[in-house]
């Protein structure tokens with residue numbers, strides 16, 4: 001036999017009651033008659049409570065009473081056959097009349113005691129259980145209605161009474177024996193004391209009723225039918241990726257429901273736990289979904305962490321001073337004082353130096369806790385043995401819960417790593433030695449970000465979400481969006497990574513969408529956006545959103561974003577950039593970026609600064625990480641110049657090849673940056689710095705390949721005109737090389753901390769002879785690669801290969 005409990009939403013409307021009856025029919029057909037526990041119709045308890053308050057205040061409660069009646073009468077009218085209606089109307093009327101008398105009594109006395117409040121509230125469950133039992137009778141034959149005030153006996157703690165289990169068990173067993181095999185409907189939530197006065201079991205107490213009855217009858221299972229798919233891994237309002245858990249132990253469920261997850265009333269677990277009866281949480285509105293099972297012997301679970309729960313608003317009090325050190329009984333005095341005054345302590349931490357104690361309370365209790373402490377410890381305060389307690393508000397608790405974390409190293413590491421790399425400061429920590437809950441106190445402002453970051457860190461089989469903010473929609477930016485869109489599905493399916501582009505800005509406009517912008521239509525969305533580009537505002541918005549795993553991507557060729565990197569790192573956001581200016585300006589700035597990224601635990605990736613998508617930065621880093629030492633680097637790192645020399649043959653004009661290189665997207669936005677050697681110089685400088693040399697731009701020797709007049713051209717048009725005007729100069733060089741059977745190569749070299757870039761004519765014996773397109777080539781001669789260098793070669797410019805490099809840097813963030 002099972003005990004089924006239906007919550008307020010399951011009996012909230014004509015439609016949901018219809019579903020409830022279907023669920024019952026199928027239960028009766030497969031498992032026989034259950035005992036059914038019912039909550040009041042959704043919203044009715046609040047309505048009753050409001051009525052009682054109105055009556056006590058001398059206000060008119062009649063409209064509420066009418067609303068209460070009509071909600072129940074509508075169900076009678078719609079769901080019961082006419083001949084069955086009258087007796088139900090009559091019984092309901094009796095309830096409503098009694099209730100009205102009580103409310104009038106409250107109005108006369110202008111007083112609402114907890115005892116009378118419980119009595120008023122009891123009518124919600126009485127009406128719904130009666131009603132549902134009669135509707136069920138029409139479909140399933142005879143039913144029995146039981147008012148739980150006759151079955152569940154408690155003390156007189158009105159509002160949240162304590163159950164006398166021994167007496168209750170006997171009453172429930174007797175009742176069941178009398179009606180054995182019948183379909184029984186019991187009112188949830190309500191009970192009575194020794195004198196027979198109505199008491200209640202606390203808000204959510206119908207779950208508890210089901211467990212009390214289930215345990216008394218040694219039932220097979222307690223099924224809680226509610227409006228969600230079970231206990232979730234985290235609050236789904238804050239964590240979109242939260243999912244329902246299949247299985248939990250009683251302790252885990254208790255921990256999770258204590259914090260935030262209001263799926264089940266925590267005391268429910270106790271009777272079920274004592275008798276090892278499984279509790280199943282199921283969704284009335286999705287009856288095929290299997291829900292969550294809370295059981296003694298969890299079978300499938302291998303997860304160390306079951307769920308992440310949270311309390312949104314808490315305050316902490318910090319008490320410190322030398323007078324506490326080594327003083328036995330100090331915390332005893334403190335906590336018994338708070339207990340005496342009914343102040344519930346949510347979390348406690350004390351340093352082993354015993355110099356300070358921090359504890360968390362509900363914000364409403366903080367001030368009275370402080371005052372009580374000041375009274376109790378007046379002497380110690382005067383003698384300056386302790387400091388006056390300090391209250392801190394706007395805090396939240398995040399707790400990871402799971403019994404399997406016991407004796408498993410690394411669980412706390414994952415938690416603190418996820419928090420740390422997202423810049424979330426931990427104010428206090430608590431873990432009991434039972435090791436099934438680690439709680440941290442963080443700023444309220446960081447809670448959503450923390451929950452998502454921690455969820456991503458533990459549920460690694462789910463998608464990792466990267467929240468990306470992109471500057472630049474030119475050649476590289478737009479190609480990146482195209483690639484991200486094309487590979488979106490593959491990335492999610494194969495790699496479990498979801499890249500959400502949250503913000504986009506070019507030099508004209510900017511646009512944001514916290515859910516992620518649609519990359520198929522980003523251009524239209526940006527064009528239609530009413531927000532003018534503003535770099536400071538862009539960054540401010542990014543910080544304000546405070547999203548986990550955030551990445552700032554700079555796909556511009558501008559100096560403006562560079563000056564903001566430091567601020568971005570300080571906001572615990574990673575930076576990915578193809579813009580070389582940042583790394584190739586002053587050495588001091590180069591160093592600051594690395595120091596800040598390290599300090600804030602975020603990534604700084606710039607693979608495309610050298611050789612576009614070719615793995616050059618990464619290769620150099622790996623060589624050095626594994627203890628190798630660079631002796632020499634020789635390289636062709638200008639894709640544009642490489643392309644020019646690979647195609648400047650026969651009767652082709654120099655001017656035309658440069659134009660073609662620009663059309664193919666190899667050049668910088670301004671091609672003079674390539675042909676002046678500036679772009680190449682930046683790359684060599686970045687490589688030299690990454691190889692450990694402290695160099696500035698002025699330390700690099702560059703041989704010009706252009707006549708002075710081209711270098712001095714003030715605009716791009718003028719520059720092209722000068723290329724045409726100097727055609728003979730280029731022809732001479734070309735013919736000279738061709739006559740000697742050689743090719744032109746612009747080669748950079750780093751050796752002994754010196755960097756030079758020179759124009760050379762090389763023959764087919766030279767390793768850099770065979771190149772085509774925009775090929776880059778780089779040869780690393782190191783301690784380990786001494787005889788034959790390590791060579792990386794391939795297209796080193798172009799939108800596709802560059803965007804691909806940026807893409808790969810993005811997905812490596814946080815990896």
Ligand SMILES: NC(=O)C1=CN([C@@H]2O[C@H](COP(=O)(O)OP(=O)(O)OC[C@H]3O[C@@H](n4cnc5c(N)ncnc54)[C@H](O)[C@@H]3O)[C@@H](O)[C@H]2O)C=CC1
Nearest residue numbers: 472473474475476506507556557558560579669797798802
């Ligand atoms: N073309 C290539 O093969 C490679 C290019 N790169 C780098 O890629 C970067 C971008 O190059 P392209 O896409 O060709 O440039 P582009 O000129 O086509 O696009 C630049 C974009 O940046 C935007 N922008 C400029 N200043 C801005 C600001 N302050 N705020 C927001 N947006 C701003 C512009 O509106 C434009 O959308 C450059 O730094 C370049 O060095 C790196 C490796 C290879």
Ligand SMILES: N[C@@H](CC=O)C(=O)O
Nearest residue numbers: 638639640667668797
């Ligand atoms: N303009 C650059 C592109 C890559 O950084 C080049 O020509 O190499």
Ligand code: NA
Nearest residue numbers: 607610612614
């Ligand atoms: Na690269």
